Amino acid sequence: MKNWKKFVTLSLTAGMSMMLLAGCSGSSTETTAAPETTAAAETEAAEETEAAAESEAEAVAEGFAEDVQAIVDRGVLHVGVKNAVIGFGYQDTLTGEYSGMEIDLAQKIADYLGVDVEYTAVTAATRGELLDSGDIDCVLATFTITDARKETWDFTTPYYTDYVTVLVEQSSGITSLEDLKDAKVGVSSGSTSAKSLTEAMIEAGFISDENYDAETFDPATWTEGLSFQQYDDYPTISTALSAGEVDAFCVDKSILAVYNTDSRTYIDEQFAPQEYGIATTKGSGFSEVCEELITGWLADGTIDGLIEEYSLN
Numbered sequence: 303m304k305n306w307k308k309f310v311t312l313s314l315t316a317g318m319s320m321m322l323l324a325g326c327s328g329s330s331t332e333t334t335a336a337p338e339t340t341a342a343a344e345t346e347a348a349e350e351t352e353a354a355a356e357s358e359a360e361a362v363a364e365g366f367a368e369d370v371q372a373i374v375d376r377g378v379l380h381v382g383v384k385n386a387v388i389g390f391g392y393q394d395t396l397t398g399e400y401s402g403m404e405i406d407l408a409q410k411i412a413d414y415l416g417v418d419v420e421y422t423a424v425t426a427a428t429r430g431e432l433l434d435s436g437d438i439d440c441v442l443a444t445f446t447i448t449d450a451r452k453e454t455w456d457f458t459t460p461y462y463t464d465y466v467t468v469l470v471e472q473s474s475g476i477t478s479l480e481d482l483k484d485a486k487v488g489v490s491s492g493s494t495s496a497k498s499l500t501e502a503m504i505e506a507g508f509i510s511d512e513n514y515d516a517e518t519f520d521p522a523t524w525t526e527g528l529s530f531q532q533y534d535d536y537p538t539i540s541t542a543l544s545a546g547e548v549d550a551f552c553v554d555k556s557i558l559a560v561y562n563t564d565s566r567t568y569i570d571e572q573f574a575p576q577e578y579g580i581a582t583t584k585g586s587g588f589s590e591v592c593e594e595l596i597t598g599w600l601a602d603g604t605i606d607g608l609i610e611e612y613s614l615n
């Protein structure tokens with residue numbers, strides 16, 4: 303929305319010129335000359351307003367960074383989204399239609415650019431690679447902003463904050479974090495879940511932090527007080543939970559919702575705030591566009607409206 307900014311600046315300049323010129327005519331002592339001066343000022347001001355409008359049109363035409371212009375020229379915005387997270391990114395299996403807050407945000411970005419939108423279903427394990435390969439232009443897929451990820455990709459200001467929790471079979475008798483001591487927990491590869499749960503267990507004093515190092519933590523090798531089994535996608539973890547292959551299924555609450563069947567329950571606690579942002583290629587012009595759009599939609603109530611619409615609060 304740099305273009306809007308340009309437009310506002312240009313409009314202000316034109317407005318200020320009008321005020322200055324109006325001030326000059328007002329101070330004139332030659333009453334006979336005044337109407338002429340006013341008319342001249344009006345003409346000049348009108349010309350300036352027209353010039354400002356032309357500059358705005360040029361700014362819109364020329365204002366995009368090269369990578370953003372490439373999307374505009376292509377006519378399609380490629381967006382990585384989730385396909386099984388109700389309220390965020392969900393694909394109706396019968397119609398193929400996508401719905402959710404992240405789908406609407408993607409559509410709105412495409413509308414701003416004046417292009418179509420195409421969705422690619424991604425997982426926690428594939429979304430970064432697909433962005434790096436250029437298959438998708440951005441990720442809107444419950445992607446938590448972390449310092450480590452920010453080293454690789456740009457993230458916008460968060461548009462939503464979720465929490466991590468744990469889903470279990472009621473028959474397991476597990477009801478709290480404490481009960482997860484010595485459990486085997488199913489998590490998705492490439493997700494923040496294992497680290498979040500381990501840190502929550504350490505903070506609560508249920509497991510030791512002796513060998514914990516946030517920098518080098520690896521779910522595959524962690525065995526201090528609980529262990530993890532990593533899977534490529536969430537349906538597979540759900541099946542593993544039913545089969546007793548794992549004792550618990552840990553991830554963001556929004557993602558777990560669809561797997562919370564009658565025989566299952568969440569543990570009492572939720573922890574580790576997960577701030578979702580749009581991820582884009584580091585240093586790209588498109589990162590700036592996404593950031594300006596998201597901050598605008600946070601400020602004008604659009605995002606709150608979507609949170610309300612999809613009952614995410």
Ligand code: GLU
Pocket residue numbers: 425426443444445446490492493494495553554557576
């Ligand atoms: N939001 C968490 C993450 O980004 C959970 C994984 C997921 O989004 O699938 O790691």
